[in-house]
Amino acid sequence: MLENKDWLSYINLSDHYERKARFLPALISVLFLLPVSATLGKSLDGWISTFAMGVGVSAALAVGLSHLASAAGNRLQQRVWPRWPYDAPTNQWLFPNDKNRSNQQKALWYAAIKRLTGLDVVAAADLNDDEIEKIINDAVTTLRYRLRDGKHADRLRVHNADYGFTRNFAGLRFIWLPASVLSCAGCFASFYWTGRGIIWCAVSLVLLITAFLLARTILPNYVCQKARHYAESFWSAVLELDRDENGSAH
Numbered sequence: 163m164l165e166n167k168d169w170l171s172y173i174n175l176s177d178h179y180e181r182k183a184r185f186l187p188a189l190i191s192v193l194f195l196l197p198v199s200a201t202l203g204k205s206l207d208g209w210i211s212t213f214a215m216g217v218g219v220s221a222a223l224a225v226g227l228s229h230l231a232s233a234a235g236n237r238l239q240q241r242v243w244p245r246w247p248y249d250a251p252t253n254q255w256l257f258p259n260d261k262n263r264s265n266q267q268k269a270l271w272y273a274a275i276k277r278l279t280g281l282d283v284v285a286a287a288d289l290n291d292d293e294i295e296k297i298i299n300d301a302v303t304t305l306r307y308r309l310r311d312g313k314h315a316d317r318l319r320v321h322n323a324d325y326g327f328t329r330n331f332a333g334l335r336f337i338w339l340p341a342s343v344l345s346c347a348g349c350f351a352s353f354y355w356t357g358r359g360i361i362w363c364a365v366s367l368v369l370l371i372t373a374f375l376l377a378r379t380i381l382p383n384y385v386c387q388k389a390r391h392y393a394e395s396f397w398s399a400v401l402e403l404d405r406d407e408n409g410s411a412h
Contacts (some may be wrong), residue, residue, distance in 0.1 A: 180228060182326070183326025183327045184228035184330060185228045188228060191338040191341065198346075201352045234334045235330030247299060256283060258294070274403075278305060317398070318398075322395075339374070346366040348366075349362045
């Protein structure tokens with residue numbers, strides 16, 4: 163039997179982002195079936211064990227769920243920002259005509275970008291919008307690589323995982339929303355026929371209401387909020403990196 167840490171490494175989920183942003187949303191989606199599984203006297207763990215015999219199949223299942231969550235999240239992301247990454251906050255805030263941030267703040271970002279990457283967004287202001295977007299995206303891509311595993315990116319990594327979890331969980335609503343409906347229906351059907359499990363009927367009903375609220379009102383705005391938090395952390399980390407490398411230039 164492999165230890166937990168070894169098992170996570172085996173399925174390439176030892177990374178914090180992989181666990182929180184990909185595997186966890188998929189796992190929570192499956193847990194919406196918990197009430198009906200308890201009502202029927204069969205734990206979810208028992209169901210999973212039936213299909214996942216051995217570490218190899220378990221690993222394949224975990225990796226498959228993680229990639230499903232990522233794909234669902236990317237699909238949702240493309241609907242929220244149809245021109246991703248150009249219309250996402252991290253890029254969009256740099257656009258000269260964007261009003262989300264002050265001109266003074268953008269001037270600080272432009273100067274840091276030029277020093278750290280050699281790309282000049284100000285000089286590109288007279289170019290067409292398509293070229294400006296490409297220059298901005300090149301700058302963001304370069305800076306993201308430079309911040310990777312850097313000492314200034316601790317908060318950025320937290321917000322990146324938070325955004326990934328929220329986006330992927332919202333993208334998986336085509337799984338957990340029907341699952342909550344089926345679970346509630348199964349619990350009430352079981353209570354009707356057996357007279358047992360009223361507590362699970364109540365739990366499944368609460369989960370059903372929660373699922374609809376999440377899908378219709380809470381998560382769409384929350385995904386955008388987490389994207390803004392990521393963008394704020396990203397540009398704060400960029401300025402910190404610039405101060406370290408070019409402190410005398412300020």
